[in-house]
Amino acid sequence: MTDDTNKPQPRASFGDDGFTVNSGYITLYAFDPYTGVYKGSWEGWVQIYSTEPAGSTRFAPPTANDGQVAVFDNVNKKWNVLESHIGQTVWRKADANAFQISKPGPLPADVVTVAPPALYGHWDDSTQQWIVDKAAVANALKQQALSVLSVARMQIYNNYGIFNEDTPDDCVAYIRALTAIAKGKDTTSTALPEAPADLNPS
Incomplete structure (x- = not known):
């Protein structure tokens, strides 16, 4: 029997019907x-x-x-x-989206506990690993290069072309590198080149 001596008094009791017999x-x-x-x-x-x-x-x-x-x-x-895996971060196999487990029980069959290595990957049940979609990565890099290239050309014109000044060599190299990625000629780069300091002279 539970010792309620050190607990607040009086103690309530329950009857067989599940209701209290006293307050x-x-x-x-x-x-x-x-x-x-x-x-x-x-x-x-x-x-x-x-x-x-x-x-x-x-x-x-x-x-x-x-x-x-x-x-x-x-x-x-x-x-x-x-x-229970409550609070654990998992990733959906279908879309690689992350979320936290909020309910008790085994992990759902459609999730994994391994983070995807890239934004453009899919889960392969046969090998139990994420497979990087290289074509999607390359296409995304092309789109980024096109966007940055447009801005870089405008900056070069505003900084040098409008004044009939020669474009610095590092800016020329930067534009060529971006163009190669944007046109798909550069198939080895996995990130855009770093912008040169001459692109934004102080």
Whole structure:
């Protein structure tokens, strides 16, 4: 029998019908109303002829080990211990989007715990790894190069061309490198070249 001597008094008692036979304090164990996951306990006051407040029970949860949580079954009025990955970041196989697990239970079959190596990749179940879509990466780099190239040409004209000044060699090299990527002639670069200091002279 539980020793309630050091707990707030008077103590409430419950009848066989699940309702209190007197008003008083009782140890209540809270659980998440959506997932049933145990949230903690407190000493609550309950009135006579009433039941536990919503989202709580008078039954203590079982011990949960690492990687587990106690989950209350509100239909059958009992606790279960389930596998849990709550708070863990996972990635969907279909689109590589990341999200955090919010419910107890085993990991869904459509997610993995390995982060994709690039924005343009797909999961291969046969090899259990992410496969980089090199064509998509190259196309994205081309689009970036086209956008940066347009801005760089305007900057060079505003800084040098409008004054009939020679374009610095590093700016010429930069434009050529961007053009090679944009036209698909450069198939080895994985990132855009660094902009030269002469592109934005102080």
